[in-house]
Amino acid sequence: MVAVRGVSKWFGAHQVLKDVSLDVAAGEVVAVIGPSGSGKTTLLRCVNLLEDFQQGEIRVDGEAVGYAGAGAARRRLPERVIARTRSQVGMVFQSFNLFPHMTVLKNVMVAPVRVKKMPEAEARASAVRLLERVGLADKLDAYPARLSGGQQQRVAIARALAMQPKVILLDEITSALDPELVGEVLAVIRQLARDGMTMMIVTHEMQFAREVAQKVVFMDGGAMIEQGPPRALFADPRTERLQTFLKRFREGYQL
């Protein structure tokens, strides 16, 4: 579903992604872990071209994201085409980014109606269904400012799902939440995984990554260091960098 091939990205002279390749099969959940500044969020943002990248290729369901041609002939696709690709890739952010001037229902409906040109009644019915699914059927007319972080994040998930995306990108979606609210958000993601949604998850929740992902990718310094099934990767890290990272992580937990 998602194929990342040799992607490199520079911020000025500083290389933030180094020849990253990675596959996400349909229905698969891939977790990307690594220390802060390892480029995992940047990689995620490249998949729907919220960030440009200078080398390599990303395909979503066979369609090239953002660029056509290679080498000197490589050019950025027109904004209209990029927007179409983005409309098929859902994204949930660390800071929720709900539209503060719209009710919960409107937040979920607005893109299907205005981008996909879905009839209003149909979009409303689908939005209500999705909000029921994330347990917020009683908040349809509330404004985001009235909701807790966990509730806001669940609305954000419903908003992403409303576009019926082929894949959903989750960018540290529990990092901004109070510890007691993390569970309700992860429960929604767990259910999505069971329903066969293709997901790419950047997370600091190792336990969650281990439980929900079929594949875990470890990044450090902008490069993909190691990837594999979670059980093997966590139990038997082959590289020293992953060993150090996991060790530091476990120590952090014991404090």
Next chain:
Amino acid sequence: MLNVLLANLPLLLKGAVVTLYLSAASAALAAVIGVAVALLQLYGDPVTRAATHVYLYVMRGVPLLVLLFAMYYMLPYTGIDVGATAGGIIVIALYFGAFMAEVFRAAILSVPRGQWDAARALGMYGRLLMLIVVVPQALRIAGPPFVNTCIMLVKGTSLVSIVGLWEVTMAGRQIVERTLAPFQVFGGVAAVYFVICYCLSRYGRWLEKRVSYVH
């Protein structure tokens, strides 16, 4: 003592109506100029961006009175004649339009980055993104400083009396010439401006409360 004021009240109020008209017309025009210039500044090509820069610096660097003099004493030599009232409205609008452009530009820039990201991730771009996500939020941010600029504008309209436009300040000067009672008459003129600006301030406060996000 207040008889002078009472006797001339109808004339003063007539002037107040003209002041209101001048203010409303030039504020509306200034808002349009402000939005256009702000958008050109942010998203225009390098040439229009440079042109709007020149406009902003000239308007901010030259006093309104000097701009009015330029309009009334220099423009006729170029063969352009738009009439006194229209000329006054245009100069005031051009002058305060520059300040409004800054208000709107700052408002657009202060819409958080995450809002753009979220809108883009949902497949919005260009005009749709601006219209649905950015402008509604920018307008809320721009509301209070916009009202503030309008208050400055209302008071700014008094300067057109110097170049011969008849409005409430001019009416006051005429009454004073006739009655030799500057204290009472200009007190009345000041009251007119005060009432207009006070209403605007209250409206601004009300607006600020109404559009805040917690409902």
